[in-house]
Amino acid sequence: MKRPDKLRINQIPWHPVIIALFPVLTLLAYNVAEIKLSEGTRSLIGAFCLGVTLLVISRLIIKDWYKAAAVASLALILFSSYGHFYNYLEPISLAGLAVGRHRVLVPVYMALFGLGIWWITRSMVDIKVLTRALNVVSITALIIPVLQISIYAVREASAEIVEPSTGTQQLSYSESKSPPDIYYIILDGYSRDDVLKNFYGYDNRSFLDELSASGFYVARCSQSNYSQTQLSLSSALNLNYLSELGQGFTEDRTDRVGMPGLIKHSAVRQLLEDLGYTMVAFETGYYWTQVEDAGVYISSKSSVTNLLDITGGLNGFESLLIKTSAGLILADGATILPRFMRADLDHPQEIHRQRVLFTLDQLGKLANMPGPKFVFAHIVSPHRPFVFGPQGESVDHEKEPIIGYRDQVAYLNSRMVPILQKIITDSATPPIIIIQGDHGGVDTSGKDRLAILNVYYLPDGGDQQLHENITPVNTFRLIFNYYFGGQYDLLEDASYSSAYKTPFALTPIPNSRPGCP
Numbered sequence: 001m002k003r004p005d006k007l008r009i010n011q012i013p014w015h016p017v018i019i020a021l022f023p024v025l026t027l028l029a030y031n032v033a034e035i036k037l038s039e040g041t042r043s044l045i046g047a048f049c050l051g052v053t054l055l056v057i058s059r060l061i062i063k064d065w066y067k068a069a070a071v072a073s074l075a076l077i078l079f080s081s082y083g084h085f086y087n088y089l090e091p092i093s094l095a096g097l098a099v100g101r102h103r104v105l106v107p108v109y110m111a112l113f114g115l116g117i118w119w120i121t122r123s124m125v126d127i128k129v130l131t132r133a134l135n136v137v138s139i140t141a142l143i144i145p146v147l148q149i150s151i152y153a154v155r156e157a158s159a160e161i162v163e164p165s166t167g168t169q170q171l172s173y174s175e176s177k178s179p180p181d182i183y184y185i186i187l188d189g190y191s192r193d194d195v196l197k198n199f200y201g202y203d204n205r206s207f208l209d210e211l212s213a214s215g216f217y218v219a220r221c222s223q224s225n226y227s228q229t230q231l232s233l234s235s236a237l238n239l240n241y242l243s244e245l246g247q248g249f250t251e252d253r254t255d256r257v258g259m260p261g262l263i264k265h266s267a268v269r270q271l272l273e274d275l276g277y278t279m280v281a282f283e284t285g286y287y288w289t290q291v292e293d294a295g296v297y298i299s300s301k302s303s304v305t306n307l308l309d310i311t312g313g314l315n316g317f318e319s320l321l322i323k324t325s326a327g328l329i330l331a332d333g334a335t336i337l338p339r340f341m342r343a344d345l346d347h348p349q350e351i352h353r354q355r356v357l358f359t360l361d362q363l364g365k366l367a368n369m370p371g372p373k374f375v376f377a378h379i380v381s382p383h384r385p386f387v388f389g390p391q392g393e394s395v396d397h398e399k400e401p402i403i404g405y406r407d408q409v410a411y412l413n414s415r416m417v418p419i420l421q422k423i424i425t426d427s428a429t430p431p432i433i434i435i436q437g438d439h440g441g442v443d444t445s446g447k448d449r450l451a452i453l454n455v456y457y458l459p460d461g462g463d464q465q466l467h468e469n470i471t472p473v474n475t476f477r478l479i480f481n482y483y484f485g486g487q488y489d490l491l492e493d494a495s496y497s498s499a500y501k502t503p504f505a506l507t508p509i510p511n512s513r514p515g516c517p
Helices: 015-029 035-060 067-091 102-122 125-160 191-199 204-215 229-235 260-265 269-275 305-306 316-323 327-334 339-345 347-364 399-424 445-449 472-484
Strands: 182-187 278-282 296-298 373-379 432-436 454-457
Touching: 015 035, 015 067, 015 125, 015 316, 035 067, 035 316, 067 102, 067 125, 067 316, 067 327, 182 399, 204 399, 229 260, 229 472, 260 305, 269 278, 269 373, 269 472, 316 327, 316 347, 347 373, 347 399, 432 472
Parallel strands: 182 373, 182 432, 278 296, 278 373
Antiparallel strands: 432 454
16 A cells, blocks of 8 residues: 655645735735734734644645645635635626626635646646745745835834924923913814815814804815825924925835834924923824824723734734635625624724724813823824714714715714813813814815815914915914914915825825815
8 A cells, every 4th residue: 555645854845834924914015004013913823823724634634745735725825815806806797797796706716626626636747846836936925025024114113203304493482371282183084164065965064163163263275285194194293395304205206114203203293392292192093193102192902902912803904804815705794693703803993983982082181181282183083984973873884985974074073072172171271272184085086185174273362373275284383483482484385196006296286165275
């Protein structure tokens, strides 16, 4: 009787484990500028275990290490590619048949897997040669995302934080007065009232009227300087346009190295800390706006969970990984799953929802914290995911973005007015409050994408310095000049749009609201 092949050290079939790791590392590399790498920790551990487990199970069934490895690799390739093909084919129909449906793709994939097993087990091809080839190809392929992640991490860690070209000025505040607390509240993706009405069918007059009655100045013609969050915040917090910040943000550049540093260690933060201010920052879910080294960092997560995110349900990266693999079948079938599994699949949305609620709850309690303080609150709403109904109820409107966005604006409005009034009432010294959208609604484009909510509470006559088309790049220039003796020239209020993949290839967008400069 022929004995099964023994596994030789120099011909170990590593490729199933490497192929299991490949989609995780590739997705991490693609999103390296958007997430903390630690969000992929569990996925990498799980992928490694999956590769080893499939290899061992296949070996027990097939009795040959090399053929077992080939079968395991085939299973992993089919599993990891399923979501990509599904999403690509979903809008396609052939002869009236919708191709991108589970009822079509699942049988096709099962047939491919069956044919693959038959070919591997029956083929006369030298399986050991195939194993060596698969080892080399898989390792080579893995090098690419590993290099991308490593290069980005090194460049980000060594990125120089350059002060604005205007120079850091020496600011001061009258010793006879208590310096005002400064609240910089970013409502992510909050559109200007005319866009809300024309694009989303939402009348925002009552909210703006309430703010005006509370002493706020509404810049009715305002636009953001850039159409993307990282660009907009980097510019606003450093009092200048990106081209002047010394980071080499040229139009041919596609990475965003240096931007997290510009946001976390901005000129605004440095200037105010030099004046004795304490920075207060919130957990946001986006590492590049989470200023974890702020004087006070407020998070709804424990330090251990925040460090590795090992416990709890699925994080955002894991949810994305599922949707690009055959796990999409499980996600789409969640309504028929047991409740404990549905809750886990919904975890990223629920975590986001609780994070927003937590930030709103805490924001109204900060006035009594010993000051002076600079509060930076990046609230990722009304930006998707759409998880709030107009009364704050839990909903899922991802397939109805207009309704979902409109409802989140309504809920935010209902929360922000009492929060702002409480901040003003509880503050011993009248505070400075800025409420801005970093860009317009996420489903808008062109000029609508640049039209933002931009509202100011500037006590003691500061509002008289404002103009109706002021953009965020001039926000702190004006505040520093009026309250802290700065000598900053106000810049031209300009707005630029760009595509996500080419963030610095900028197209000027003029203000097109009737009656605006």
